[in-house]
Every structure is written in C-alpha cells, then in structure tokens.
Amino acid sequence: MDRKAQHFWDWVAGMSHAPKRLGRVPRRVVATAGRHLSPESVVIDVGCGPGDVTVAIAARVASVTALDASPGMIEAARETARRSGAGNIDFVAGDIDALASREARFTAVTAFNVLHYIDDIPAVARTVEALLAPGGLFLSSTACLAERTTVVSGLTRLLTKLQVMPPTRFFAKRELTAWIADGGLEIVAVERMSSLPEYFVVAKKRG
Numbered sequence: 001m002d003r004k005a006q007h008f009w010d011w012v013a014g015m016s017h018a019p020k021r022l023g024r025v026p027r028r029v030v031a032t033a034g035r036h037l038s039p040e041s042v043v044i045d046v047g048c049g050p051g052d053v054t055v056a057i058a059a060r061v062a063s064v065t066a067l068d069a070s071p072g073m074i075e076a077a078r079e080t081a082r083r084s085g086a087g088n089i090d091f092v093a094g095d096i097d098a099l100a101s102r103e104a105r106f107t108a109v110t111a112f113n114v115l116h117y118i119d120d121i122p123a124v125a126r127t128v129e130a131l132l133a134p135g136g137l138f139l140s141s142t143a144c145l146a147e148r149t150t151v152v153s154g155l156t157r158l159l160t161k162l163q164v165m166p167p168t169r170f171f172a173k174r175e176l177t178a179w180i181a182d183g184g185l186e187i188v189a190v191e192r193m194s195s196l197p198e199y200f201v202v203a204k205k206r207g
C-alpha cells in the first residue's frame with residue numbers, strides 16, 4: 001500500500017474508535033465465514049480495518065492475527081477488541097506483501113472488503129498460499145464492481161479519479177476467482193453476498 005492510501009485509511013480509522021453493530025452484509029459475511037471455521041481455527045485477518053468483523057470472527061475461533069497496513073486502523077482494532085472483551089487477537093501493523101516468508105501455520109486466512117484495494121491479487125494469493133497450513137482455507141468477500149453499474153460503482157470511480165479514495169480496482173467475479181487460482185489455491189465455493197455485487201469466495205490450499 002502506498003503512503004497516500006495509508007494516510008487515507010489512517011484518517012478513516014480516526015473516525016472508528018468504538019465497536020459498531022454489524023450491518024446486514026457484514027453479518028452475512030461473518031455467518032458465511034463461520035460455516036468454514038471451528039473453535040480450533042487459527043486465523044489471520046488481512047486488512048482488518050477497525051476490527052468489528054475481526055472481533056465477530058474471533059468469537060468463533062481459537063485465535064486471530066489482525067493485520068492492517070494502516071497503523072491507525074490497528075490502533076482502532078485494538079480498541080474495538082478491548083471494548084468487546086476479545087482476548088484472543090494479536091495485532092500486526094503491516095502490508096500483506098511483507099508476509100510472504102512467514103511460517104505456514106494458519107488454518108484460515110480471511111480478507112473482507114479489501115482485495116479490490118490491492119494492485120496484484122495473484123501475488124497476494126501466492127502469499128496467502130504460503131501462510132496456510134495444508135488444507136487451509138482462504139475466505140474472502142469482495143466487491144466485483146465491473147459486473148454492474150450502480151450508484152456505488154459510479155461514486156467509487158469518481159472519488160478514485162479525484163484521488164479522494166485510494167486506487168480501487170474494478171473487476172468481475174470471473175477475474176477475481178482466476179487470480180486467486182493463479183496463486184495456487186483451489187476454488188471451492190462462490191456465493192453472492194450483496195447487490196454491489198459482493199462475492200464470498202472460499203479457496204483451499206491443496207495437500
């Protein structure tokens with residue numbers, strides 16, 4: 001993530017210091033993820049943001065490493081976890097790109113509402129593959145904004161062009177799943193989460 005994007009997310013984080021009640025789509029994302037997780041799961045949540053979704057995931061698993069490239073978001077997520085009483089979350093400020101050489105010990109990698117901010121998704125998928133234990137799952141939920149022209153996609157294009165928002169990628173579900181597969185992961189399921197449309201993709205590390 002470049003410095004400008006980091007400043008943007010730090011600025012957003014400054015407005016997100018209290019745990020929030022999850023909206024309908026994040027609740028659906030957490031429930032869908034929950035079907036693939038267990039109390040033994042060891043999870044890394046990439047792009048955890050202010051941590052509301054991370055805390056909901058942490059309640060269902062053994063432990064979560066919350067990763068975000070924005071130090072402001074990590075601070076907000078730490079505060080969300082503290083106020084929610086979640087004691088099984090570690091916090092790491094850093095870019096997913098820097099994690100390639102980490103030990104492959106996670107049973108699940110989650111990335112919710114983040115892949116469309118990432119420039120090289122196949123490279124991230126390779127990093128995810130390296131982080132996962134054999135048979136581990138990559139659970140992502142991502143807006144595929146190239147599939148439909150909506151108010152949200154129009155506004156996103158405008159705000160990205162005006163450089164108010166960080167670069168946001170427009171792609172279709174087919175491209176997203178192909179990039180995840182390019183990283184060496186096997187696509188197991190794809191489910192539509194919202195009318196954006198946002199898709200939940202389950203992918204598995206072989207072996």
Ligand SMILES: C[S@@+](CC[C@H](N)C(=O)[O-])C[C@H]1O[C@@H](n2cnc3c(N)ncnc32)[C@H](O)[C@@H]1O
Binds near residue numbers: 070095
């Ligand atoms: C829209 S927020 C999503 C937050 C949370 N996952 C959720 O669903 O509510 C996107 C987050 O991804 C983070 N992010 C973007 N690119 C990243 C990267 N390359 N590595 C780590 N975090 C990244 C941003 O800092 C931001 O906090």
